[in-house]
Amino acid sequence: MRDHSRFKIAMFARQCGKTFTSTLEIVLDCLEAEAAGRRERWVILSRGERQAREAMNEGIKLHLKAMQRGFKELEIDFDANTKALEVELPGGSRITALPANPDTARGFSANVLLDEFAFHQDSRAIWKALFPVISKPGLKLRVISTPNGKGNRFYDLMTGHDDGWSRHVTDIYTAVADGLPRDIEELRRGAGDDDLWAQEFELKWLDEASAWLDFELINSVEDDNAGRPELYTGGPCYVGVDIAARNDLFVIWVDEMVGDVAWCREIITKKRATFAEQDALLDDVFARYRVLRCCMDQTGMGEKPVEDAQRRHGSTRVEGVLFTAANKLTLATQGKEAFEDRKTRIPAGDNALRADLHKLKKVTGPTGTPRFLADSDSSGHADRTWAKFLATNAASSGQEVIDYRRITHHTTDRSTAITRGAGWRNKKGIW
Structure with missing residues (x-):
């Protein structure tokens, strides 16, 4: 002053x-x-x-x-x-x-x-x-x-x-x-x-060299309108689910595609949630959003939740992803590209989310193979980050295109209809 x-x-x-x-x-x-x-x-x-x-x-x-x-x-x-x-x-x-x-x-x-x-x-x-x-x-x-x-x-x-x-x-x-x-x-x-x-609080300049998503990159896609379910416009949604049962966080990340940009509509986090609670939370997401595809962590304890979700919502909409080294590299690379290309929007001013996204670090093993590590603490194990990357992966295939060709009806006998590939129905209504 x-x-x-x-x-x-x-x-x-x-x-x-x-x-x-x-x-x-x-x-x-x-x-x-x-x-x-x-x-x-x-x-x-x-x-x-x-x-x-x-x-x-x-x-x-x-x-x-x-x-x-x-x-x-x-x-x-x-x-x-x-x-x-x-x-x-x-x-x-x-x-x-x-x-x-x-x-x-x-x-x-x-x-x-x-x-x-x-x-x-x-x-x-x-x-x-x-x-x-x-x-x-x-x-x-x-x-x-x-x-x-x-x-x-x-x-x-x-x-x-x-x-x-x-x-x-x-x-x-x-x-x-x-x-x-x-x-x-x-x-x-x-x-x-x-x-x-x-x-x-201590005003330290953090070393960004090993952070997979640096703070400037995170900051570049923050928006005040992201993370607000009430702003959902009814568009196609893609969901990522990181499974956890004990110390880490169970996370559901919902992205809505608006044009070619994935807007975060909701992030649901629960600690020590039972599998029944996790199932109920995911069912609620499917009920409130038009989910085209959901990618779930299938590693370890994720096998049963993925199988159950596929039974409830269909195997064409729910996909399990094993967190192998190769798959994690693919997920992390896709996720980072979405940030770099400004093709995603995340909630602004959420310190827990920012810390989670910045927590993930890429290190090179003795054989030269890249690995992704994140310190585990009271706020999780980069669980929000992996849920986001799973949602990005869910959207990577784009919307399903239904291909069809017209079948012309003919007034002819059954054998001719089958030969021509046309539909045929008898008097009892059986095709």
Whole structure:
């Protein structure tokens, strides 16, 4: 708050006040300008519409109301696909919050706050579009985020030196030492994932070299509308099921094909679910969605659930997949290609899912054969990841095409009809 540098960047642990503090600076800057008879213009670029709304409602408006300052609030269509939230003060100062993309970044000449910048899709393209916009002397740029691996523009900015940027770091230990009421050990145990704790709370730059799906790749396919069953449009669905009975998670992943993109509609996770419960959950999915194909983990204890599902829903719709080394390589490769080609959409802001997807690592054995490993912890054994890959595999064959040829009916005797391949029926209605 006391740093008035033109270019300022801060890396905070989760829930340690980065948006609260940054939006307070914006409000104070606008009120100071109004008191001096000037106008200030600020734009908050967030990773998505939901985050932009949170920054406005839980930051800007919260501070203005606490200070008992009047303001007018608007919701406007920035373009056909983007809504912008805006607050206007009596003296004409304005604060706008909207989702970040290269077009929205290019559309303003204003002071800018990049909120959770490490998680923005196309962060490098956004940066290229944005920086010329704030080149006017006196305009301020604020960048805040938790880390999200090394493959994004936030990492480049945060690790730079002697480039005119003022840098700040607040990890969980610093925040608690400064008075934030948090139980560190309770949080660490509750996180249940060393990578998640290291990145989200200790602000470590994780080594992405062995991760099969790095955080930037995961982030690129996140969408606020994914993972919401109520948005199912009735289209064809493909399902992946990872079987578990004891320590790991039982997971059902449902993808709906919308055009050529697989939208996650629902992820069902259960721990220590009985086989009867698992059967009931899968039956419910088949009842609520138009499932064309379902791929299930048939390894070990999966033999009976697969056989039972085939009996209930048909062997043409339910396929068992043995998790051999070759099959796992095929599943993982198909799954990663869907992420790289942006042919899938997954729920945004789900930390457990992000950690699960990032957990899978590819290692090379002594014979040169690739293997996929994932540490087992309280949140599973990359079970959501394998369920997703199974759903992707289910969709890989595309929709079933029914081929047919017309059979012409003839008024002729039975022998001629059979010779010509036509249908024939006697007076009793028997073909």
